[in-house]
Amino acid sequence: MQEAFIKLEQGRKTVMQYEAEFTALARYAYHLILTAEEKCYRFLQGLNRELRYPLVPLQIHEFSELVEWVD
Numbered sequence: 001m002q003e004a005f006i007k008l009e010q011g012r013k014t015v016m017q018y019e020a021e022f023t024a025l026a027r028y029a030y031h032l033i034l035t036a037e038e039k040c041y042r043f044l045q046g047l048n049r050e051l052r053y054p055l056v057p058l059q060i061h062e063f064s065e066l067v068e069w070v071d
Contacts, residue, residue: 001025001028001029002028002029002032004025004028005022005025005026005028005029005032006029006032008021008022008025008046009046009048010046010047010048010051011048015047015051015067015070015071016071018046018047019043019067019071022042022043022046026039036061036062036063037061039063040060040061040062040063040066043063043066043067044056044066047070051070055069055070
């Protein structure tokens, strides 16, 4: 499950589907996302490029806020 979390990407999923899978798999890789910043970074890395690029400069460090911006 940890490997699935590391490789997780949005792909054809909606943002909400991606967020749900990210959250479910994050339980198995909690040591990779010990801070809010790490969690946001990992989430952003899996987002499709067209959604990720506009968000990077905003430097959002709260996961719920990041998900709201994307959705």
